[in-house]
Amino acid sequence: MTIDELFELLILNVEIKKRLRQLLGEIDTLSKAINESRKKYNTKKAKSPPQKAYKAAKGDDVDEMLANWINLHGCSIKITRIGGGFYMFGSKKIYAKIMNGKLVIRVGGGYMSIDEFMKHYGLQEMQRQQR
Numbered sequence: 001m002t003i004d005e006l007f008e009l010l011i012l013n014v015e016i017k018k019r020l021r022q023l024l025g026e027i028d029t030l031s032k033a034i035n036e037s038r039k040k041y042n043t044k045k046a047k048s049p050p051q052k053a054y055k056a057a058k059g060d061d062v063d064e065m066l067a068n069w070i071n072l073h074g075c076s077i078k079i080t081r082i083g084g085g086f087y088m089f090g091s092k093k094i095y096a097k098i099m100n101g102k103l104v105i106r107v108g109g110g111y112m113s114i115d116e117f118m119k120h121y122g123l124q125e126m127q128r129q130q131r
Contacts, residue, residue, distance in 0.1 A: 053071050054075075055067065077129070090129060
């Protein structure tokens with residue numbers, strides 16, 4: 001290598017180091033912002049009222065599975081037991097049952113697992129409640 005080529009490599013090295021320092025500074029700034037957001041979230045979360053545990057009807061396997069799911073995952077949407085597997089999920093009437101040992105919800109012509117149902121319809125119901 002010639003001296004000119006070595007000099008060019010040295011200049012490139014210096015530029016790369018400058019860019020790395022700049023990126024590390026940006027990462028540090030973003031990290032601080034994330035930590036501040038976490039502190040605000042945790043403060044707000046601590047001030048919010050605690051979630052009430054869902055109490056299952058004794059002897060109702062569907063209601064007990066639903067209660068376990070709600071108490072484990074939490075649910076801000078009001079769920080009221082009507083009976084016979086029927087529930088009011090916010091403003092929506094749903095039917096729940098156990099299939100192959102799993103809690104499923106009737107949707108259209110089939111069934112959806114409670115996890116899938118909550119991901120899809122839980123968001124819709126929350127938006128409906130906010131309106």
